[in-house]
Amino acid sequence: LVFxxxxxxxxxxxxxxxxxxxxxxxxxxxxxxxxxxxxxDNILKELxxxxxxDTYGKELGDEAAAVKSEDFQDSMKIAWRYQNLPKxxxxxxxxxxxxxxxxxxKKMSPELYQSVKWHSFYLHEELSFEPKMKTCNxxxxxxxxxxxxxxxxxxxxxxxxxxxxxxxxxLRIGIQxxxxxxxxxxxxxxxxxxxxxxxTKFLYVLRGLLRKSLSACIIxxxxxxxxxxxxMERVTNxxxxxxxxxxxxxxxxxxxxxxxxxxxxxxxxxxxxxxxxICDVSDAKDLAFRxxxxxxxxxxxxxxxxxxxxxxRASKQDLAGSAKLLSSGCGAMAMGKKHLDF
Amino acid sequence: QGKFTLLRDTRTDGSFLVHHxxxxxxRAGCKVCFVALLQSxxxxxxxxxxxxxxxxxxxxRGQLVFLEGLKSCLDLLFGEEEQPGQPSPLQFLSxxxxxxxxxxxxxxxxxxxxxxxxxxxxxxxxxSVLLSLGAAPVAVLDFIHYCRVSVCCQLKGNVVVLVHGxxxxxxxxxxxxxxSLCHHSDLILWAEGLATGFCKDVHGQIKIIKRLxxxxxxxxxxxxxxxxxxxxxxxxxFARGLSAAVL
Numbered sequence: 146l147v148f149x150x151x152x153x154x155x156x157x158x159x160x161x162x163x164x165x166x167x168x169x170x171x172x173x174x175x176x177x178x179x180x181x182x183x184x185x186d187n188i189l190k191e192l193x194x195x196x197x198x199d200t201y202g203k204e205l206g207d208e209a210a211a212v213k214s215e216d217f218q219d220s221m222k223i224a225w226r227y228q229n230l231p232k233x234x235x236x237x238x239x240x241x242x243x244x245x246x247x248x249x250x251k252k253m254s255p256e257l258y259q260s261v262k263w264h265s266f267y268l269h270e271e272l273s274f275e276p277k278m279k280t281c282n283x284x285x286x287x288x289x290x291x292x293x294x295x296x297x298x299x300x301x302x303x304x305x306x307x308x309x310x311x312x313x314x315x316l317r318i319g320i321q322x323x324x325x326x327x328x329x330x331x332x333x334x335x336x337x338x339x340x341x342x343x344x345t346k347f348l349y350v351l352r353g354l355l356r357k358s359l360s361a362c363i364i365x366x367x368x369x370x371x372x373x374x375x376x377m378e379r380v381t382n383x384x385x386x387x388x389x390x391x392x393x394x395x396x397x398x399x400x401x402x403x404x405x406x407x408x409x410x411x412x413x414x415x416x417x418x419x420x421x422x423i424c425d426v427s428d429a430k431d432l433a434f435r436x437x438x439x440x441x442x443x444x445x446x447x448x449x450x451x452x453x454x455x456x457x458r459a460s461k462q463d464l465a466g467s468a469k470l471l472s473s474g475c476g477a478m479a480m481g482k483k484h485l486d487f
Numbered sequence: 488q489g490k491f492t493l494l495r496d497t498r499t500d501g502s503f504l505v506h507h508x509x510x511x512x513x514r515a516g517c518k519v520c521f522v523a524l525l526q527s528x529x530x531x532x533x534x535x536x537x538x539x540x541x542x543x544x545x546x547x548r549g550q551l552v553f554l555e556g557l558k559s560c561l562d563l564l565f566g567e568e569e570q571p572g573q574p575s576p577l578q579f580l581s582x583x584x585x586x587x588x589x590x591x592x593x594x595x596x597x598x599x600x601x602x603x604x605x606x607x608x609x610x611x612x613x614x615s616v617l618l619s620l621g622a623a624p625v626a627v628l629d630f631i632h633y634c635r636v637s638v639c640c641q642l643k644g645n646v647v648v649l650v651h652g653x654x655x656x657x658x659x660x661x662x663x664x665x666x667s668l669c670h671h672s673d674l675i676l677w678a679e680g681l682a683t684g685f686c687k688d689v690h691g692q693i694k695i696i697k698r699l700x701x702x703x704x705x706x707x708x709x710x711x712x713x714x715x716x717x718x719x720x721x722x723x724x725f726a727r728g729l730s731a732a733v734l
Contacts, residue, residue, distance in 0.1 A: 295561075295565050349619065353558065354561065374657035375661070
């Protein structure tokens with residue numbers, strides 16, 4: 146269960162969401178797209194087109210030649226494992242063939258996305274149906290979504306209930322802007338919402354459904370709107386992987402020279418620890434993303450060389466301060482709020 | 488015997504302690520009731536096999552009673568109407584009442600005729616999820632109290648419970664539960680992430696607090712601190728600063 150905290154204007158997390166779905170189409174997985182904001186048909190039309198290996202390989206080769214070899218040029222590869230969760234792979238120079246690349250300036254062709262079986266759930270269309278399951282005091286929008294997911298899983302046999310089916314496929318579920326007001330949840334509206342538990346109950350049941358079937362799910366949540374931090378902590382506990390995207394638009398970091406090449410930061414708050422005592426923690430803790438014309442990449446953040454002579458003391462401290470914040474950024478292992486004096 | 492052990496984690500994942508206790512008690516021949524709310528049976532099974540215990544076999548011979556929370560909640564929500572005499576242990580999802588869960592625990596650990604297991608053990612992973620699912624903190628504390636009376640005092644067994652929480656957490660309900668449980672525990676194992684940040688060789692530090700002050704008035708609690716590194720099949724502990732990477 147991948148939990149993505151949206152950036153403020155939902156530009157970049159939307160991209161991540163679309164990548165997840167596009168990868169599903171290219172791999173031939175079934176899709177279920179749920180949203181209360183946009184109609185899923187529109188979402189599907191906006192998916193990026195996959196790049197054929199040879200053209201992309203050439204482009205990458207040109208780019209790599211133009212860049213110094215000692216740079217940490219991690220291209221983004223979102224590698225998908227079948228038992229649920231995406232693992233972020235940051236291999237510097239070898240482009241392993243796991244996952245596909247996409248060109249975001251082009252849209253995916255209708256034949257391609259119609260070649261897989263996809264289901265949609267648009268909340269405002271479903272409001273007329275009454276949920277048949279016990280809602281357990283959960284928000285009715287969430288209850289309907291759960292019912293829909295459960296129905297698709299059992300009807301299409303993703304939970305192994307149909308032994309006749311020889312070819313087992315994976316279901317990719319994408320849920321957009323969960324927890325926002327559009328779903329009927331007031332978690333984003335106030336510090337003490339009326340219904341504190343709908344979101345967490347929903348996630349728990351969803352987790353149960355995912356564990357029981359061959360599916361993977363990505364959720365985007367406008368975390369910056371949720372004022373009650375207790376809920377965010379509980380939600381983090383209930384998810385397998387938690388990634389936060391912080392974009393620089395509109396914040397003072399936009400003009401900070403530290404970040405001039407990037408459009409935002411990626412915070413990995415939690416990584417999955419399934420079927421094993423340990424989890425696969427990569428070395429790279431400071432990740433930033435950047436949106437180029439055709440590509441969305443996630444790279445290791447590195448400080449640019451401090452070449453200017455007229456750097457004033459104040460801005461130097463500023464840079465140092467944000468660098469410290471960066472290196473203690475991964476909350477999965479530890480988060481040192483105390484600044485160490487050297 | 489008759490001890491209440493609290494497993495606590497802060498800023499890191501303490502579930503390796505749960506896996507340890509599970510395989511430890513199974514190997515010791517105790518009857519274990521495992522309330523597994525957060526992960527599926529196969530997850531625990533795979534890890535337990537790496538630690539040398541087969542959960543499936545233990546379930547077969549009746550040594551392990553496994554409540555798989557995720558599966559039970561699906562049955563509760565999407566299954567057919569349950570029989571009136573047998574409420575689902577996860578009924579608190581709709582009624583916020585943890586009594587059915589307690590009854591489940593009590594029934595599974597009460598020795599049946601023909602059982603030759605040693606003292607019963609209740610293992611819970613993890614208690615903080617109950618709060619997320621709508622139970623009130625007082626209800627959770629009551630549940631634990633009932634379990635203690637029944638398992639520790641009446642059945643002379645042990646209870647091991649995992650909670651999440653940090654000292655500066657914003658989740659007040661959770662903090663309430665954790666603090667209260669800390670006061671009543673005989674042994675606290677507290678796994679924390681390192682304050683200085685992430686390190687590849689030292690995954691965290693564990694504080695072992697033996698609450699001697701509970702049993703005898705003048706005694707002070709004994710606190711030991713070790714650091715640990717988690718590997719695929721076991722966890723190595725060492726004194727602070729003496730990690731193998733440093734020596």
